[in-house]
Amino acid sequence: MSMAQEKEHSAKYREMVESPLEPLILRMAIPSIISLLITSVYNLADTYFVGRLGTSATGAVGIVYPLMTLNLALGLMFGKGTGTLMGRQLGRRELEKAEQTAAQGLVSVLCLLSVLMVLGLTFIRPLVELLGATDSMRDYTIVYARYILISMPFKAAATSLSCILRFQGYAKRSMYGLASGAVLNIVLDPLLMFGLGMGFAGAGAATMIGEIVTFFVLLWQCTRGDCISIRLNRFRFSWQTLGEIFAGGFSSLLKNGLSSVASVLLNRAARPYGDAVIAAFIIVNRLVHMCQQIYFGLGEGYQTVCSYNYGAKQYHRVRQGFWYCIKVGGALLVMIAIAFLFPEELIGLFRKDDPEVIFYGSRILRASMATLSLLPVCATGFVMLQGIGRNQDAAIVGSGRQGLFLLPLILILPRCLGVNGLIGVQPCSDILSTLLGVWILRPNLRRLKTLEENTEAIR
Template sequence: MLKHKITQEEKFQMMTTAPIPSLIGKMAVPTIISMLITSIYNIADTFFVSRLGTSATASVGIVFPVMAIIQALGFFFGHGSGNSISRRLGAKDTERAEQLAGIGFFSAFLCGLCVTVLGLLFLEPLSLLLGSTSTILPYTKDYLGIILLGAPYMTAQLVLNNQLRFQGNAFYAMIGITSGGILNIFLDPLFIFKFNMGVSGAALATILSQFVSFLLLLWGIKISGCIPLKLKSMKYLKYNLKIIAQGGLPSLFRQGLGSISILALNLAANPYGDAAIAAMSIVSRISQFAISALIGFGQGFQPVCGFNYGAKKFSRVREAFWFCVKVSTVVLIFIGITGFLFAGSLISVFRKDDLQVIVIGTVALRMQCVALPLSGWVIMNNMMTQTIGKTFKASLLAAARQGIFFVPAVLVLPPLLGILGIQMAQPVADICAFLLAVVINRSIMKEMKEEEKAYE
């Protein structure tokens, strides 16, 4: 049963007075489901395409940087407008919240349209730039050419998803994202095998499913009592775009550098053949599935953080942060142990007939599982700094895991250690990002206490 429509005042009271554990649980469960379903889009494509062969499997990994760019733009405008909206609602500034909502949505759609046009104009050069070998190239072009058609609404739907959850309506965000993900799982085998469309069928299933999500999220905005999306609300563009940029830059760095990191990984694996690219592609999907659950939990924390920070309830911000760190670390330890023990079985689910893919992927996955528990600390610090408007520190931390530390690691380690350098690049980057987060956390907590004293 759908939840009843609540007023902005009721949302404010809920966010600023409800017990932290139950409140974050209420916010986090739908966002965790939403993020897991988002990952399922990529996992489903990888799983079903893997039945077509190693080169076809690799093509999905090759295209992932473009998917990451689309997601980066969506999260840039979605997080940038969403966390600012939550702070404005916490301060009871509804007019500014309406402006941010409209500008965030329509700007994202326009940027997605630009990605479509430019991507299709330079489809083959882009496919080669992404790391396609001669055997992978035909699959990449077929898959990417269709994915690009959905870029405008794929970008805009991420804005809708984030605006819904930042306003305390994660339930409707979950409905929109989950419906599309489930549809994708059914459409993939239908288009790939029944209609004999191959990788093109996987791409078509993805963009059709995401279009359904887009429509459902628009519906969710309309019926949930959220800030409406209106062209006439697009006022003070320069000022509001600056606010969105400040709030969205960490997400742009996090997702955008995710694109660059996968590109660097594909290029580093290229000399070792299609099996290496396919193996690392599979590992990326599996590890991203675990990280997406963690990000979903952090996204449940963000509206609580934003509302209470805007309302000057700093003690609740700190309480919520430490609660999330403790819970996420315990869960990630369990996931890491499980993933380490069953790494070979997980890889073989995708390519059981290719022993080389299984061997390469098993070692890489086990290494990432060892460092996985550190990610809770890194991501929760990133979520907090971004939501309270500490743009530079949030952007630095967002860029750390898959940019500042990963790209140098994947460039330096393989020439020294061969394929082992590729396999260990991500855990090395995770350890370095953890240490950086320790330093940033100390400064943020100090600043927050100073703000609290000044407000009192």
């Protein structure tokens, strides 16, 4: 590593461990919030354009969504595992180790997802049946799934590269890469679907092209000289490093993987109530996801600061950042929930010609907004635990909302209460997972306080 690079890293180190905490978190968070919101806007635009093709087409996108979530889960496993390990290494000023970790993470995710892509394309018909496609959705689902499968290695690798940049403190570079593909996707959707007459296939092709562009832009950002460079000619495989990456990222895999399983079960549970209910859930999930992304961006900014400062033994900054995100995020989500109290016209933007979709979508959205403000407890707790290497606790907190509670509730409530039970699944899971999160976080916050006191005593 050159003297110029070492000087740059020294300046970045001082910024991360010495600059005022709250402005630092916001500087790290704002680019993440922007990129996540742009991606969410793309998802909504995609839903809008696909909605013009009919309710079955809208539902087909939702049927494939668990596959996209699983791909994201694998990308985040390698990205968060690589990034948190790098963050602690950089906090200890182990620059060469951080460079090796980055290369190992990228190569590993590309190899794994390439294998899964081939398997998915080979068995695509049984795959869409497993995902819960109805007879009227099957052909749409196969078309869309084919493009998503081809894009999987690029999407997962781009997710990992984004994390690698953020955990070095280069959140703006991550934003540029993610935003470039999402904006291109928004432009290509109507052009391919209607301008070139590709129809539903155009939506899948636009997504695939956007993911490929995102990957190459982020790869270019990661090879620029003033950050940890990913140079494959320096790659050296290490089982120990791979194990540390997996341990650090497993909680993300579990959290998002269970979300994928929950989406499949939710689609299958909604199938007896018809395409309108499935489409309503798809629309609402994307709207709620956009609201959540605002807070997730704040959490990503905090996680960068958290892992860096934990490695530098600045434990008081880890705790202070946690409480700052809880307060700011909670207030923000309360305001968002209030704004969504009357959602009929909003749902109507996506399927104005289907009153059944509007009826169910409005009920689902109100139920989801009722517990939205609980999100910061588990979301902030998850990124903090992951950032400080408390991987088992992070896995428990991360899997609560979309797994430990949501999965059994999906199996139980609809059988007892019908469609009303289906609508109540997510709010009930939010309440139970928040209680679990508080129980797990209390001893970990006390542990950080003890580490802080011991460090101050030594100094």
